[in-house]
Amino acid sequence: MDSFDKGWFVLQTYSGYENKVKENLLQRAQTYDMLENILRVEIPTQTVQVEKKGEMKEIEENRFPGYVLVEMVMTDDAWFVVRNTPNVTGFVGSHGNRSKPTPLLEEEIRAILASMGQSVQEFSLDVRVGDTVRIIDGAFSGYEGKVSEIDNNKVKMIISMFGNDTVAEVNMSQIAEL
Missing domain, CATH: 2.30.30.30 (SH3 type barrels.)
Incomplete structure (x- = not known):
């Protein structure tokens, strides 16, 4: 039976393959007609200053090497496509034995995306106090x-x-x- 829980999930990948996983996952979402289930793929990064050849330079580095965030509707088909993407080793929050993973809490994903200058989808309902x-x-x-x-x-x-x-x-x- 399909579960239609939309949320942000954390994928484990081989370290250094995060960008390749993102690229492969977006391609597979299109190929397998999963664009309505696999919504966003993000690699949390941060800007750090490093010294190279006596100069300070700013570079982008992964905040969580070996991990990729994916916003998806957790259906059986979407779960299959994501977990079988090359270089994906599993989901964080999955307890093995083919159990589906637990999504990140709203506060967790909001903090991660805010640190990257992005936001969780905002809603455009015209709702006011008293409605x-x-x-x-x-x-x-x-x-x-x-x-x-x-x-x-x-x-x-x-x-x-x-x-x-x-x-x-x-x-x-x-x-x-x-």
């Missing part, structure tokens, strides 16, 4: 509630659960306007 919205994904899927706070891509809202008002915190991607 009523429907939760379309996650544990509270199907509930409607009133937005009480918006912070970045996180939304706190009041939902009625078992006859009591409860505060639910969800990602912007998990709600839809009514």
Whole structure:
């Protein structure tokens, strides 16, 4: 059975092959018609100063040698294409025995991408405090509630659960306007 969990996953690669893995993965996504499942491939880098021949130079180096980040919808087919990409040795967070990996936490990927000057996908919903919205994904899927706070891509809202008002915190991607 396919799992449709979208998230950022960490691939293990042979050190020094990160760029080749990125190139191969993007090519395979196109070849296997997986562009809607394999969304982004990133290699976290940082600028460092090194001394070469008595001069200080700035160079880009991998922050995590041997690792590549991929944003994907974790379907069986996408998982197969990614894990069988040349020079990919596995997923971080997979417990072996053909188990699917765990995605990075939103805070982790946000911090990594921010350090590279990039961002996690922003959402363009026109939602304000006081609006009523429907939760379309996650544990509270199907509930409607009133937005009480918006912070970045996180939304706190009041939902009625078992006859009591409860505060639910969800990602912007998990709600839809009514």
